[in-house]
Structure formats: structure tokens, C-alpha cells
Amino acid sequence: MELRTRYTKSADGTNIAYALLGEGEPVVAASMAWGDLHLYRSAFRNMHAMYESWAGSGLRLALYDGRGFGASDHSVKRQDLAARLEDARAVVDACGLETFCLTGIGAGAPVAIAYAAAHSERVKKLVVINGYARGEDYYRSIPAMRVIRGIKDMAEEDWHTFLMTATSAVTQFADPESSATMAAVFESSTSPREYLAWMNASAEIDVTNLLPKVKAKTLVAAVNQMMPGSVNLSRELAASIPDAELVELETGPAFAETLAMFLTGRVAMSPTSPREGTTFRTILFTDLVGHTEMMRRLGDEMGRAVLREHEALTRDVLKQYGGSEVKTMGDGFLASFPSVTRGVECAIALQKAFGERNVAAEEPLNVRVGLNAGEPIEEDGDLFGETVILAARIASASGGGEVLASLAVRELCAGKGFAFADRGEQAMRGFEDPVRVFEISWRS
Numbered sequence: 001m002e003l004r005t006r007y008t009k010s011a012d013g014t015n016i017a018y019a020l021l022g023e024g025e026p027v028v029a030a031s032m033a034w035g036d037l038h039l040y041r042s043a044f045r046n047m048h049a050m051y052e053s054w055a056g057s058g059l060r061l062a063l064y065d066g067r068g069f070g071a072s073d074h075s076v077k078r079q080d081l082a083a084r085l086e087d088a089r090a091v092v093d094a095c096g097l098e099t100f101c102l103t104g105i106g107a108g109a110p111v112a113i114a115y116a117a118a119h120s121e122r123v124k125k126l127v128v129i130n131g132y133a134r135g136e137d138y139y140r141s142i143p144a145m146r147v148i149r150g151i152k153d154m155a156e157e158d159w160h161t162f163l164m165t166a167t168s169a170v171t172q173f174a175d176p177e178s179s180a181t182m183a184a185v186f187e188s189s190t191s192p193r194e195y196l197a198w199m200n201a202s203a204e205i206d207v208t209n210l211l212p213k214v215k216a217k218t219l220v221a222a223v224n225q226m227m228p229g230s231v232n233l234s235r236e237l238a239a240s241i242p243d244a245e246l247v248e249l250e251t252g253p254a255f256a257e258t259l260a261m262f263l264t265g266r267v268a269m270s271p272t273s274p275r276e277g278t279t280f281r282t283i284l285f286t287d288l289v290g291h292t293e294m295m296r297r298l299g300d301e302m303g304r305a306v307l308r309e310h311e312a313l314t315r316d317v318l319k320q321y322g323g324s325e326v327k328t329m330g331d332g333f334l335a336s337f338p339s340v341t342r343g344v345e346c347a348i349a350l351q352k353a354f355g356e357r358n359v360a361a362e363e364p365l366n367v368r369v370g371l372n373a374g375e376p377i378e379e380d381g382d383l384f385g386e387t388v389i390l391a392a393r394i395a396s397a398s399g400g401g402e403v404l405a406s407l408a409v410r411e412l413c414a415g416k417g418f419a420f421a422d423r424g425e426q427a428m429r430g431f432e433d434p435v436r437v438f439e440i441s442w443r444s
Contacts, residue, residue, distance in 0.1 A: 003019040003063075004019060004020075005037070006018055006020075008094035010067065010088045010089075010090045012077075014072070014076055014087070015073045015439055016064055016067065016073075016091060017065045017070060017072045018037060018063065018064035018065075018091045018094065018095075019037055019064075020062055020063075021051060021063060022054065022058075022060045023060050024058035024060050024264075025059050025263065026060050026062065026095065026099075027062070027101040028091060028092055028097070028100055029061060029103045030084075030088055030104040030112040031087070032105045032107045033066075033202075035064070035292075036105075037070055037073065038070030038188075038361070041234040045178070045182065047105070049256065050256040053260060057260040057264060059101075059260065062091055063099075064091045065189075066084060067083060068194040068195075068197070069198075072087075074194055075194070076194075077311070079202075080205075081110065081114060081201075081205045081207070083439070085114055085115060088112075088115050092122075098122065101124055102116055102123045102125070103129070104126075104127075107202055108132075109131025109132060110132070110133060110135070110206075110207045112131075112242075113126070113133065113211065113214060113414055114207050116214045116216050116218075117207070117213040118210075120214075120291055121381050124216060124217070125216055125219070125263060126216040126218040127219045130227045131220065131237055133206065133210075133211055133236075133237060133339065134205070134206045134339075135202045135203040135206065136206070137416060138202075138203075140416055140417050141233060141415040142233075143415075144166075144215075147166070148166045148169060150204075151165055152196060152199065154240050159187065159192045163186050164180065164183045165177060166183075167182040170227070175244050192272075207344055208322055208338070208341075209322045210333050211237070211241050211338050212241075212338055214241045214242065217243075219247065219259065220238040220247070221234070221255075221258075222234035222246065222249070223249050223255060227256040231248060232414060235412075236339060236341070239280030239338070240338035247324050274379070280338075281337065281338065281374070281375070281383070281387075282340045282343030282373045283304060283334070283343075283371065283372045283383070283387055284334075284371055284391065285334055285371075285372075285388075285391040286333045286335075286369050286395065287367065287368050287396065288367055289368060289399075289400040291307075292344075293438040294363070298363070306365070308361050310365050310367075311328065311366075313353055313354065314333055314350065316353075317346060318335050320346075322337065323336065323342070323343070324337070334391075334392075338374050340413060343371055343373075344403075344416075344418055344440060347371055347440065347442075348403065348440065354366070354401075355401065367400065367401070368398040368399060369393050369398065369402070369403045370391045370392065370393070370395025370405070371394065371403065371404070371406065372381075372394060372406040372408060373387070373409050373412055374386070374387035375410060376388050379391050390435065391406075393428040393429060397437060398439075403439065403442060404423065404437045405420070405439065406438075407436045409438075410438045418440055418441075419440065419441035421438060422436070424436065425436060
């Protein structure tokens with residue numbers, strides 16, 4: 001389909017190139033790396049076929065090149081999330097859209113998520129393909145991204161070799177011809193300096209705290225062939241966005257058709273969507289070791305003063321990592337996280353914080369932490385069910401200064417850089433079968 005390139009200005013004056021494709025229900029594609037418009041014009045891999053299929057299915061697509069890529073302005077000063085959101089808003093306003101569907105592939109996903117969270121009254125549906133919430137997770141979890149990050153110093157010295165190596169990593173070094181074609185498309189989109197600025201900014205983006213605020217009907221699609229290793233990140237996204245549906249697809253006509261049916265409303269949410277009253281969460285349970293003995297030794301007034309310090313420190317760390325305090329039991333906390341990564345990071349940060357405090361404290365505080373992940377029952381602001389009970393049992397099985405986690409947490413953290421040590425199967429009160437637990441290392 002013939003496209004006419006148009007231009008609009010972002011809030012800081014950057015010229016953004018965009019084009020409209022097809023007729024029907026409006027869909028805005030938040031630009032990924034290299035620019036969605038540029039990739040479409042270059043007949044890039046499966047994206048061109050997908051957008052053609054959508055346009056032929058009764059959808060009107062707004063494709064644009066993000067700042068620094070394709071036909072948009074280069075040599076830009078800003079590549080942060082706020083700037084990328086300004087570009088998306090400029091395209092939406094230029095198209096005169098009041099309500100529309102929004103999509104984001106790869107690095108376009110955090111932009112789409114942030115826009116949907118901020119403009120729930122405008123975004124009718126959200127489709128995220130091989131997306132992520134936190135840039136650091138993307139560059140740490142996806143094998144190809146780890147390769148690209150590892151060789152980034154090569155980019156300005158030898159741009160072509162860098163791109164050939166990067167695209168070979170994406171294709172798993174199995175298709176030299178496709179790698180060369182892909183590298184040529186990327187090379188014509190931007191400069192090495194522009195790309196490195198974009199890449200460094202992307203690693204800093206984190207929209208984890210915005211996931212619960214997305215109100216649009218959401219479909220999260222994991223397409224392992226497009227980006228091997230991205231399935232776990234997609235599962236985590238789907239678990240963290242309220243009532244989101246997850247589909248795991250293969251590339252091809254059925255892939256584009258499935259997404260088009262969702263966008264046009266010709267398919268309902270699947271029965272595998274989360275049940276009412278349940279949603280996927282990471283559960284963190286803490287317990288203060290020797291609490292009863294401390295209170296007896298210090299007395300009520302002094303003991304309570306120490307407990308207040310314990311509570312303030314715990315709440316501060318929970319806030320830093322986006323944890324929701326469910327309740328406190330005097331000597332411990334029950335908290336939940338929409339992200340398994342944030343839950344583990346918070347547990348590590350808690351132990352580090354108490355460790356630093358104890359160096360000079362007259363009354364050391366030793367905390368044990370248990371982590372589990374699943375679908376607890378939510379009722380009147382409290383969480384119940386086996387997921388929560390197991391987190392508490394795992395905390396009880398740990399020692400002071402330790403973090404223990406379930407097998408579910410271990411599997412969801414695959415490739416994310418945490419150090420797990422298998423502590424084997426342990427008997428847990430109330431559970432018929434032994435439970436396999438893992439210790440998470442947090443000391444330097």
C-alpha cells in the first residue's frame with residue numbers, strides 16, 4: 001500500500017514522521033527501535049506483513065518513526081520515556097484521534113503501556129508484542145540483547161560489523177542472509193551515536209509501577225520466533241496488567257489475524273483470563289527473628305521503639321520497590337508485588353538495609369524473608385490462599401538474614417541475573433508433599 005509521509009512536531013520541536021495505512025478502526029503503533037514507519041517501508045521481516053494484514057482487516061494504522069530514527073529528526077538531545085511519550089501524543093493529536101487502539105512491539109511496549117496508563121479515557125484496547133516493563137530486564141533476560149549490550153562499544157568504531165553481529169544474535173546465528181538484510185535496514189535508519197543514546201536511555205526506562213493503572217482491554221502476545229527468550233517477560237506483563245490476556249503465538253498469517261481480530265472486536269477474551277478476585281502476584285513474607293525474647297529483655301517501651309524502627313525501615317524499602325503492604329503482624333510483614341523481579345529485588349534490598357543498620361545498632365534486627373508467586377485470593381484488601389501460606393512457611397524455614405524462594409519464583413527469574421542456591425526439598429507444615437526451596441544470595 002502506498003504511504004504518504006506526513007510530519008508533526010513533538011513538544012520540544014522535534015519533527016516526527018508518520019503515515020496512515022488502511023481504513024477503519026484507528027490504531028496507533030508506538031514506535032520501536034529503528035522506527036515502525038521505516039521498518040514498514042523497508043518490508044522488514046514479519047512486521048510489514050502484519051501491518052498489511054491489519055490494514056486489510058478494517059484497521060487504520062498510524063505508523064511513525066521515533067525521534068532519531070528513519071525519517072524523523074536525528075541528532076536529538078532527549079531519548080527518555082517522557083520524550084517518547086511526547087512523540088506519541090504528537091502523532092495522536094495530528095491524526096485528530098479521540099479514542100483509538102494502541103500497540104507496542106519490543107521497545108515500543110513501555111511507551112504504549114505508559115500512554116495507556118496516563119490516558120485511560122482514550123485508549124480502548126492495548127496490544128503488547130514481546131514487550132517488557134523494565135529496560136534493564138530486557139537487556140539482561142533476552143540472549144540477543146545481552147550480546148548487543150556486550151558489543152556496544154564496537155558500534156562507533158565499526159557500525160556495519162556491530163549491526164551484522166547484533167542481527168545474527170537476533171536470528172540465533174542461523175540465517176546469515178536474513179541477518180544481512182536486517183542489518184542493512186537498521187543501518188539506513190540511524191547513526192551509531194544516535195542508536196547508542198537510544199539504547200542507553202531504553203535501559204533506564206521502568207514502567208512497572210504503571211502496569212496496575214492500565215484500564216484498557218489488553219492482549220499480551222509472546223512470539224518467541226521474533227525474539228527468542230521473551231516469553232517470560234510477556235508472562236510477567238500479562239500477570240501484572242489487570243485482566244490482561246496472554247497468547248503465545250508463532251509468526252505467520254494466524255499471528256497477524258489473531259491480533260487483528262482482537263483489535264477489531266471480532267474475538268472475545270479467552271476463558272483463561274484471571275478469575276474475579278484473583279490475579280498473579282509475588283508474595284513477600286518477613287519475620288523478625290527473636291522478637292518475643294527481645295520484647296521480654298527490653299521491656300514494652302524500649303522494645304516497641306525498636307519495632308517502630310523495624311517497621312519504618314521495611315515500609316521505606318517496600319515503597320522504593322513498588323511493594324504493596326497487605327498487613328503487618330507486629331514482628332513481620334505480608335506484602336505483594338505485580339512483578340516477580342521487583343519482589344526479589346525488594347527482598348535483597350531489605351536484607352542489605354538491615355545489614356547496614358546492624359553495623360552500628362545497639363540492638364541488631366535479624367529478618368528472614370520468604371517469597372512465593374501465584375494467584376492468591378483477594379478479599380477486603382487482604383490476601384489468602386495457598387500462595388500466601390506457602391510464602392509464610394518458606395519464611396519460617398529461613399534463618400536470620402536469609403531470603404528463601406519457591407520454585408515458582410526461581411523459574412520466573414530465569415536469566416535475570418539473580419544468584420539462586422538450591423536448598424532442596426523441605427517439609428512444610430500443612431503441605432502434604434515436600435517443597436523445594438532456593439536461597440537467594442544478596443551479599444556482595
